Amino acid sequence: MKDELKELKLTVNGRPYELKVKAKTLLVELLRNELKLTGTKVGCLDSACGACTVNIDGKAVRSCSVLALQANGRKVTTIEGVADGDKLHPIQEAMVEYGAIECGFCTPGMVMSAKALLDENPNPTREEVREAIQGNLCADEGYVKYIEAIEIAAEKMRGGR
């Protein structure tokens, strides 16, 4: 019973998939183990660290805390789907240019939280930026440059730079 396979249709990074998965499969397991999209990281499986953050229909979601089947019929974007070919997304560009990235383990989740924020709210206050990445634990860089990089990206996306 627990291993019975269920049908799942979803779009990941613009590509449609029709798959069969176990009901208990987490979205993060589907992404990493089946689709080999290992840019999405696993830190805690408790929805506490945010390393597994992806976007589902534009919202930032911890992929360790939803079942793959819950993404049925939805559009999932992972870190692999953020850049436009070789051209980095302004959020990615700002994080690279501004020196926000240290070990990089939290970076994919941080980018996905920032993207969900800026897609919804192009002109966030600093408090809103902080709030958007509140669920993303970083271990080493102190958040300062992440916050500033997201603000720089927001300005750039609004056409300010």
Next chain:
Amino acid sequence: MEETFGNYSVIGKPMPRVDARAKVTGEAKYAADIELPNMLWGQIKRSPYAHARILNIDTSKAERLPGVMAITTGKDFGGFRWGWSRETRDEEPFATTKVRYQYEGVAAVAAISEDIAEEACDLIEVEYEPLLGVFDPFEAMQEGAPLVHENRPGNICVEYHWAFGDVDKAFAESYLVREDIFQTPRMAKGYIETPAVIAYWPGPDRLVFQGAKGSPYFPYRILARCFNLPLSNVRVIQPFIGSDFGGTKNDMTHCDFAAPMLAKKTGRPVKLVYTQFDTLTTDLRRHPMWITIKTGVTKDGILKATYLKAVADGGAYTRMSPLTMFLVGTCMTLPYELPNFKYDAYNYFTNNPSSAAMRGHGLYHSRFAADVQLDMIAEELGLDPVDIRLRNAIENPKPGEVYETVNEVHVATCGVKECIEKVAEATNWEKRKKTKKAEGHKSYGIGFSAATYNGGTKLSAHNACAAIVRVCEDGSINYLTGASDVGQGSDTVCCAIAAEVLGVGLEDIDIKRVDSAFTPVDPGSYGSRVTVHAGQAAKNAAEDARRQLVEVAAQQFSVTPEEVEIKNRQVFVKSNPQRNMPWERLVRIACYETPGKVIIGRGYSTQGISLLGLADLSKGVGDIGTNYSFTAQAAEVEVDVETGVVKCTDNSVIAHDCGFPLNPPAVETQVQGGSYHQGVSAALYEEFKMDQGQTLNPNLIDYMRPRAYEAPMSKVLHVVTNDPYGPFGAKEASEGSCCSAPPAVINAIYDATGVWIKDLPAQPEKVFWALKAQKEKKQRKK
């Protein structure tokens, strides 16, 4: 942001990190991301008891489970033991006769899926005889207490007694003598990436190991000894590392032994990935410490003597405790002049998970105690916190001179005074101190501190490192290193150093990271040593390659090599820059003109303390660092006097003397991160709650780590001192601010409320009760 330093082409100005693009696109592969054909999954069987004798391990049921391919127990390792040093090899890959902490590994399984491996672990039957345990150093030191190691009487893991000058005489002559007791918490290292490893055997006597190890040449050596292999046959290939703050990702975990052993048994690659639960219950932790500090000063606040007693919980095994206890004491004579110093260190075995190094290793405990006590002394004497620090701070030695402390620590450059002055100025200290701020139930206060950290740590055994700079025939360059970047940014600065020396751009250097089959050996990422030593190796290797190319250029231009300059990919004669050629052309001539050269530059680290000999851990004499960073910090806090919740405000300034900022933004993130994640977090947030060896908060919800919402937007000010013992003047960046943050925050809480929190962390409950007690005391006085 666009601040630049020195007159260089590449270094001293902001540069994007060489690994940032791979990390921001998700392309960077960490250990858990690696998958190999035919791979098996491993799982560890762990002990539910914190202290128990193992009577029997029965694996027969597990072996019969379909899908199980191999099981290993400690017996397979033939009595192998390992440790941080030859003298401290007290740990087995898996416990065979006794477990000494809860969830210590006793067996491991390899199976065709994670689920089956987990199920098989449940089927392994282990018979235990539970034993009484000891769960803090004060229990461990009792006469007749249960012994963690039968051959270690009194549960003593480390004991040092140092004395420099005459402390008793100095106390007798002091105007004021204060004694206080402080406490630092039991803390997680805080990396989000859990230990993970994949191992396989390409031949019967050849091992390949890819693990989340910040110091990959630790497992290289330990696994060679464990499996009786020559080092030449152990191939450690380094993936990207999701942070490492000392300890677990330096030396070994159960999975690092399980994967190679299970791979050997099955002939297939075996992968193990720890859960965060595994990490938070079994990985190495920062030592909790109880610190008694007695300090004597003159009427003017000049330090005369300090007596320090540190009692630490070492946990179940020795690990790095001998070094920790050394580091707690060694830098007490910095960053202030201290003519008399006495230190007693006691580290006890307990039935808790082992303690070990963590960012700010050792110095953080004693600097917290000393710099909070300095504020207490200042208040008693009616002195300003900045003033008392400036009165005692060590002067920057003149070029060519070296400052020697009473315990023979040697400092060639010291920017602490400049750091203190810069922070005081940036925070408008004089004015700020006089204006008391309170809004409703929020009270605001500001605290000051100063600190040091030893960079370029050198220990005993093989401590040299090297680099290879390979100039390809088209002018592109490979930089081969045995050093690991666990996030600190050393890959980038080492590439930048090579580019600077060769006269090319950062984009021309392609780094080849650790693959022990090809890269030169390196001690590892610890003790803020990588930029200092691997950076010097990179510089020397690039200079070697440059020398070879300059000789060719000199022939071409018919000048002496001294007259040749290479800058911005142009090779020219210094006195006549019109005579020039592009870098690519010079390389091509060198490679193709008969008989033709292969340009390989080699360089070693030679810098530092070898001149003065290695430190004697037991006597506390001498240097363990090559050079010393200095930091000053001011932190403002907002205290909710009704709830006890303390938060750092954005009014936070840190000045750091890293010698020379090779990549200024990287220094800033290092200093900001070190301060917040491992400093402020110790002061305000993090602590493992324990009960009889059981960790009560082993997840990232109940174990509170600092997040973005509470993060102070700390401003970092650079202080440049150009240290002669670092590449281009560089010292360490980040560990200093781990040490300066806790005292700054605790001093700020006092400024805001008049309450001293001497045992960290100042979690709301603790602050609430302290404020309540203060209020009741005031009422009684009325």
